[in-house]
Amino acid sequence: EPEVTQTPSHQVTQMGQEVILRCVPISNHLYFYWYRQILGQKVEFLVSFYNNEISEKSEIFDDQFSVERPDGSNFTLKIRSTKLEDSAMYFCASSEASGGYYNEQFFGPGTRLTVL
Amino acid sequence: AQSVSQHNHHVILSEAASLELGCNYSYGGTVNLFWYVQYPGQHLQLLLKYFSGDPLVKGIKGFEAEFIKSKFSFNLRKPSVQWSDTAEYFCAVNGAGGGADGLTFGKGTHLIIQP
Numbered sequence: 001e002p003e004v005t006q007t008p009s010h011q012v013t014q015m016g017q018e019v020i021l022r023c024v025p026i027s028n029h030l031y032f033y034w035y036r037q038i039l040g041q042k043v044e045f046l047v048s049f050y051n052n053e054i055s056e057k058s059e060i061f062d063d064q065f066s067v068e069r070p071d072g073s074n075f076t077l078k079i080r081s082t083k084l085e086d087s088a089m090y091f092c093a094s095s096e097a098s099g100g101y102y103n104e105q106f107f108g109p110g111t112r113l114t115v116l
Numbered sequence: 117a118q119s120v121s122q123h124n125h126h127v128i129l130s131e132a133a134s135l136e137l138g139c140n141y142s143y144g145g146t147v148n149l150f151w152y153v154q155y156p157g158q159h160l161q162l163l164l165k166y167f168s169g170d171p172l173v174k175g176i177k178g179f180e181a182e183f184i185k186s187k188f189s190f191n192l193r194k195p196s197v198q199w200s201d202t203a204e205y206f207c208a209v210n211g212a213g214g215g216a217d218g219l220t221f222g223k224g225t226h227l228i229i230q231p
Contacts (some may be wrong), residue, residue, distance in 0.1 A: 031216040043160075043206065045218030055216035091160065095216075103148055103167070103210070105219060107160040 002026045004108035006092050012114045013082055021077045021111045023092030032075045033093040033105060034067065036060070043091065049075065082115045089113075118143040120207050122222035129197055130230050137192040137225050139181075139207035146212040149190040150219065151181055154204040163205075166190065167212065177201070202229045 005024045013019050025032050034046040047057040049067055064086075066078045075094075079086055089112050093105040123138040141147065151163040164175025171183040181192045190207060205225045210217040 033216070033218060035218075042223045043208075043219075043221040045220065048216035048218050050216045056218055058218065103217075104150075104162055104165060106162075107152075109159040 004092055004094055004106050006090075006108040006111050008111060009109065010112045010114070012116065015084060015115055016081050019079050019082055019113065021079075021090050021092075021113070023075045023077075023108055024073050025075055025092065025094030026096075026106055027073070029094035029096050029106075031055070031095045031097070031105075032067075032069070033095075034077045035091040035093065035107075036088040037091065037110075038085075038088045046077070079113075082113075084115050087113055087115045118209060118211075118220045120209055120220050120222035122205075122207055122225050124225050125223065126226045126228070128228045128230065131199055132196050135192070135194040135197050135201075135227070137205055137207075137227070139190045139192065139222060140188050141190065141207070141209045141220075142188065143209055143211065143220075147209050148212050149181075149183055150208040150210075151175065151179070151190075151192050152206045152208060152221075154206070154224075156203065160206070163192070197227075197229050199229045199231050201227060203227060 007022045032049045037043045045058050047061045048055040064080045068076050089110045091110045092108040095105045119142045121140045149166040152160045153163050163179050166173045166183045174180045179194050207222040208219040210219045
């Protein structure tokens with residue numbers, strides 16, 4: 001069964017460094033998403049992406065964050081200058097369509113980001 | 117702003133007991149509703165979803181949920197739980213109007229089934 005994959009599974013970085021989290025969505029999906037979950041808190045939506053541009057973003061997704069689909073398969077989340085509070089599990093998701101029955105979002109296993 | 121409230125953060129049941137996990141949402145419009153499950157060490161998986169039609173939806177592993185529009189609720193049920201149902205359960209909502217609408221999640225319910 002096709003699945004969303006994410007690399008790395010765990011990333012440790014120093015405060016102020018840039019990190020890039022990578023995702024490979026399911027191949028025929030058109031909509032891509034990033035979420036994060038700070039330890040002990042709820043899963044929070046960051047951004048959605050369609051047709052090579054941001055479709056929707058939350059208040060969390062400020063200028064420190066950017067997303068890109070650099071080729072036909074990868075979808076990346078970049079954090080420009082990491083802060084301690086960016087430590088979280090980051091989930092990528094993809095969906096086949098935007099509305100109705102095919103709006104189901106499939107999640108990857110997550111990347112645990114630790115900022116020291 | 118939309119929100120999802122899950123009433124029970126930790127639930128402990130014995131095998132064969134019946135389960136009901138509460139979920140209420142606040143959203144200004146027509147919604148899609150979801151229950152996701154996260155087994156220990158695994159990623160989020162969809163249990164069931166409601167888009168339209170019959171408000172009683174059936175999902176995988178014997179789970180079902182009922183959408184009660186007047187109560188803004190989407191409670192998850194299972195008549196007889198098993199030890200393998202031990203997991204974190206998340207209720208989520210997004211808008212039904214199309215577009216790449218992000219999901220709003222509840223805080224989750226940690227379910228422990230004792231053998």
